[in-house]
Amino acid sequence: MKTYTNTGNKDTRSGFGAGLTELGKTNQNVVALCADLTGSLKMGDFKANHPERFFQVGIAEANMIGMAAGMTIGGKIPFTGTFANFSTGRVYDQIRQSVAYSDKNVKICASHAGLTLGEDGATHQILEDIGLMKMLPGMTVINTCDYNQTKAATIAIAEHHGPVYLRFGRPKVANFTPENQTFEIGKAVHLTKGQDVTIVATGHLVWEALEAAKSLHDKGISAEVINIHTIKPLDSKAILDSVTKTGCIVTAEEHNFLGGLGESVSRVLAQHQPTPQEYVATHDTFGESGTPAQLMEKYGLNADAIENAAEKVMRRK
Amino acid sequence: MPNTQELQDLTTQVRRDILRMVHKVNSGHPGGSLGCAEFFVALYQQIMDRKDDFHMDGIGEDLFFLSNGHISPVFYSVLARSGYFPVDELNTFRLIDSRLQGHPTTHEGLPGVRVASGSLGQGFSVAIGAAETKKLNKDNHLVYSLHGDGELQEGQNWEGIMYAAANKVDNLIATIDLNGQQIDGSTDDVLAMGSVKAKFEAFGWTVVDIDQGNDIDAILAGMATAKSLTGQGKPICVLLRTVMGNGVDFMMHTHAWHGKAPNDEQLEIGLAQNAETLGDY
Known part of the structure; x- marks a missing residue:
């Protein structure tokens, strides 16, 4: 049986942050929006390196999603960042009308998904977000497994035209998929x-x-x-x-x-x-x-x- | 550039389009549409610097976003009569397989529409996002948007209004259709908002009043003032005081025609009050 080696526990959200940092260098159209969770989403490097392309919206997720939809008009590729609960359930209608139905190229990036958010409890532990997002026509739904894969997926979705929901988490977990892998959307x-x-x-x-x-x-x-x-x-x-x-x-x-x-x-x-x-x-x-x-x-x-x-x-x- | 009489003639024709569109399918929203006819005509014929052909990205031209999407009849009529799609297509409003959905959408590829609207309160955010992208692209053109006054009861607006002032989104001119009516009655009766002007000013916006919101010259003057105030570190709010149902006497000054179509007899009365200036579709 083929076995896999954990190269050291890392959080998937840091994979997202690393991917976003990479995109900052390679794709001038990538912009990032965050609703007061820059540290939690590991968006700090992008913010420091590209302050003109980083948009702090405050604790206002509905506005963040709508702004992201508007920012696509003129060719930007917005990545929004907040917890999975506030990325989906809180803003479902904004995603539905302004993003999905409007065919906007927005990447909704959601950390702290599921139970592994831990001590904050059920108010923050969304267990319904995959269902909410997969029901939206045209929405791509991705849930990555480790740091390396999350980094690769973050980079890959910038090249995919259309709305994407990218789900990842808070805890440090085994990192076992290849570094610098090619991520193919929709391919098991x-x-x-x-x-x-x-x-x-x-x-x-x-x-x-x-x-x-x-x-x-x-x-x-x-x-x-x-x-x-x-x-x-x-x-x-x-x-x-x-x-x-x-x-x-x-x-x-x-x-x-x-x-x-x-x-x-x-x-x-x-x-x-x-x-x-x-x-x-x-x-x-x-x-x-x-x-x-x-x-x-x-x-x-x-x-x-x-x-x-x-x-x-x-x-x- | 068209003169006031030409703009007035187009407005009259747009009113006929609105009445005929909603009458044909016995559904749609004539009240707010009629109230904003002068504004749309002035915006598309004179105020906006726009390209003749439609590109979603709208680079190098002014953009417009309709937040209160239910007044789609006036939007569609003015888009068609401004050359975005054939005027005859107004015949398909709200019919199966049409690009002219009940509420505007990009989904069917109708030229002139850049975002879906209908679920209220989302237009500020979209317009602000588009304005931020214009700044990133170093595109000096402006973003215009229109919102209902009742729509301001949605909380998302105020998230955007707060953001735009804090971040000096000064290439945005957001117009509020201040007609004082919503589906269930007057805005004061349904959920009194107090002074909309004071609220925008308190949030850090520059406010321009257009008291005669159904007067073409007043609209042109007010919007010129608004445009002159852009680029000064503050977003601009235009308070456009309109009469719901304007131009059709029995539809005016009431919320009754917010979302109700005229019957055959009422249509004839309405059309008799608005001469066929440019030719019906």
């Missing part, structure tokens, strides 16, 4: 080859899926782990090809099972190849305060939960 990444079960994971759950695959391997179970960084458009072919081999699938995400990656996968399977599926996700609940590790344990979003789901779904074949 096969991490391990397997015959017995498919594990499709996104965001912070990708590393957990690899850990689960190792445990399963020790039990003689061969798991095929696929990193679905792009939830929309979904790489349906990668999923269907894999379940043709394995006959069952686990989806894993730091999101509500209603509206998330799992439901997108279910739709593809129901339409083309009905397959037993288990969901590693939150189950229609809000989060709460705690450390990221405690929360992921309590809400069943770690390697153990994925391993259990894999064994369960295999019994349903």
Whole structure:
């Protein structure tokens, strides 16, 4: 089984910051807007290097999204930065009308997504944002898994014309994908080859899926782990090809099972190849305060939960 | 450049377009549209420095954003009669497969429209963003926008109004259609806003009053004043006092025709009050 090395824990939001710094040098049309969370979003370097292209809007997310839509008129490529909750739910109608329906080239970059935001609790832990964003016609939805991939995705979305929701997080997590990788929007990444079960994971759950695959391997179970960084458009072919081999699938995400990656996968399977599926996700609940590790344990979003789901779904074949 | 009589003739024709458009599909918003007919005609025929062909990026020309998208009939009529698309296309207003959606959108590719509007309160932010991009592009042209007064009840406006003053967005002229009416009644009855002028001034904007908002010459003079005040570190707000339903006597001074179409008889009365100056579509 192919294994991956953690080159040292890093936060995905710093990957975003590094990508934005790179874009600042390479793409003069990139502008950044932030709603009073420059440090949290790691936008400080961009601000320092390109003050004329950095727009501090204050605690006013609706105005930030509308301004970003307006800034595209004249050729700018705006990247907005705030927490995932304030990037989506708070400004849904602004995104819907001024960005998505208006076909504006805005990149909505959202940190602190999901439970791993931790101690701040449920007011800030959005678990519905993937669903909100994927329902918008024309919106691309990306949830990256580590620092390197987030940096690559940040750079890649500047080259993609159209609205994008880029979701990442707060905690330091394993950094295991290649440095300076090419990020291909909508293209799944096969991490391990397997015959017995498919594990499709996104965001912070990708590393957990690899850990689960190792445990399963020790039990003689061969798991095929696929990193679905792009939830929309979904790489349906990668999923269907894999379940043709394995006959069952686990989806894993730091999101509500209603509206998330799992439901997108279910739709593809129901339409083309009905397959037993288990969901590693939150189950229609809000989060709460705690450390990221405690929360992921309590809400069943770690390697153990994925391993259990894999064994369960295999019994349903 | 057209003279006042020519602008007046176009305004009369635009009123006919508005009435006929909403009558045909028995839906749409004639009241606010009629009230802003003079403003749109003056803006597109004289005030704005604009290119004949439409480019979304609008580099090297003035831009306009309509925030209160429900007055799409006047917007569409003036865009068509300013050459952005064939006047005959006004026939398709609100019909299936039309580029002239109930509320304006870029989605169907209608020339002249740069952002969707209809869900209220979003136009300030978009206009401010476009104005910031003009500054980045070192494009000295201006950004114009129009907003309803009732629309100012939406909170997002005030986020943008605060931003624009704090960041000296002085290449923006935002006009408020101060007709004092909204769907449920007068703005004072529905949610009294107090002095709109005092509010904008308190937020750090320069305010220009146009008391006769249905008088072409008054509009031209007021907007010239507004333009002369740009580039001085403050965004400009124009308070345009209009009469809802202007030019059709039974539609004036009431909120009743905010979103109601005239019947056949009412259409004939309205058209009789507005002569066919340039030819109906």
